[in-house]
Amino acid sequence: MPIWKTIPLRLIALAQRYPGTIAAFGFASGVVSFFTVERHEAFARVIAAVMLVSWIWLMLERALRRRIERRFGWTIPIPVLRYGTQMIHQEGLFFVLPFLYTATTWNSGQALFTGLVGAAALVALVDPLYFRWLSTRRWVFLTYHTFTLFAVLLTALPLVLHIPTGNSYKLALGVAVLLSFPTLAELVPLEARWRKWAVVALMLALGSVGWLLRLWVPPATLWLTEVAVSTSMDSLNMQAGERLRTVTPAQMRDQGIYAYTSINAPLGLEEHIYHVWLHDGREVDRIALDIRGGRKEGYRAWTHKQNFPADARGRWQVKVVTDAGQMIGTLRFRVEGDAAPAP
Incomplete structure (x- = not known):
């Protein structure tokens, strides 16, 4: 077998043998992000891109795994994928937390949003919560990932694109609403036409609520x-x-x-x-x-x-x-x- 095929197999076997090492790496990487905020623009660009790509992977996970198995003769075990997404969530949440912590007006509703991000980071660190409760409920897992992506975009867009905070909030909210479609579609099956309109109505309602609650969201980079x-x-x-x-x-x-x-x-x-x-x-x-x-x-x-x-x-x-x-x-x-x- 060619070496380029055996390397992924060896890495997968190593990850299955020592699964905790991936989570430990994600935690350590997240902590480094917390204390090295000065990485700013370059790191923000990488984190935002990884979050978007990982969301696409989550949507197409089953089809991509089957395609990889047919093409290369091996498949990526689900536990390894979940450890990878755990690492991404840890990295993203620990990247945005220092920005939000500094920007939050703590005697206002902003404390609630920052507290939710902190709670999401805690879930990503605790394996029993992440693997036994979060990742086994697909619609909850997709909601969690979309919320993390929203928080990352709030921080990354002003750093990367240099657009005003108001525009970055609108763009991040728009992306989050669009990506909420698969989650809502699982909650409201789309067999009937009226249910499709119900999902669209829920997306519009979600966007409206997100816009009304913008006062409770800290401008992460200001x-x-x-x-x-x-x-x-x-x-x-x-x-x-x-x-x-x-x-x-x-x-x-x-x-x-x-x-x-x-x-x-x-x-x-x-x-x-x-x-x-x-x-x-x-x-x-x-x-x-x-x-x-x-x-x-x-x-x-x-x-x-x-x-x-x-x-x-x-x-x-x-x-x-x-x-x-x-x-x-x-x-x-x-x-x-x-x-x-x-x-």
Whole structure:
């Protein structure tokens, strides 16, 4: 038998003899990804491509295995395939986790999404959960893989294509919705025509829900590196003055308030963001900013608000959001003291 045929057989036999080594390699590779985030663009491109190819493999797995068996005289055992997908899931999830962890606003619904990604990573590490519960239920397994792919694309697309976060969210969501078809088709068999329309309706509903919940999804490649609320700004050195947690109405009236943010963004990325000013939970102003990525210390930008309600006392927030509505972070301060005199 030619050597190019015997090598795969030897590798398969080795994997069957020592199956835990594949899972251990996937875990170690994932941990390395966690601590070497600076690989950024090149690694993101590889991970995204591998996730897409592995999804295609999952869809055509049975046909491809039969074709390989007819062509080469051997077949790939199912356990070996599952160890391979486990490694891919570990690598992908541990790649995106540090981005999401850094970008998440933890006192918001974003904590739920990041928690789900963390739970998915835990499932990929625990063999009994992954092999005895997840991989034996095909529709659950496909859902898990599609969710992992969605998280990977959210992180990889801005790094690889340098497209705004809003566009990357739309593209990642669109891919996830399209790839949900096989899962939904298993849940709703397609023998009758009305069931096909039911699957399409479910896909549209899934896309709508995903879009409505975008506020709960962190913009993985954007995060605040420095924030400040101040009554002064050194525009020459691009630094905020004294950082304040409490402001008096007189200070607001006489000097206005600066909301200073330094935002980390990937090299080559241009992003349109907003500072949304809220008073006691009610939006009172929305100011647009354009940022550019690549600065190690983050892109520094600020807004200066001088028009305030007659009684500005209470809780103030400045939410930093993308043009798609994803929240990058929040600045908070309170206005306390005597109200401004009536004009």
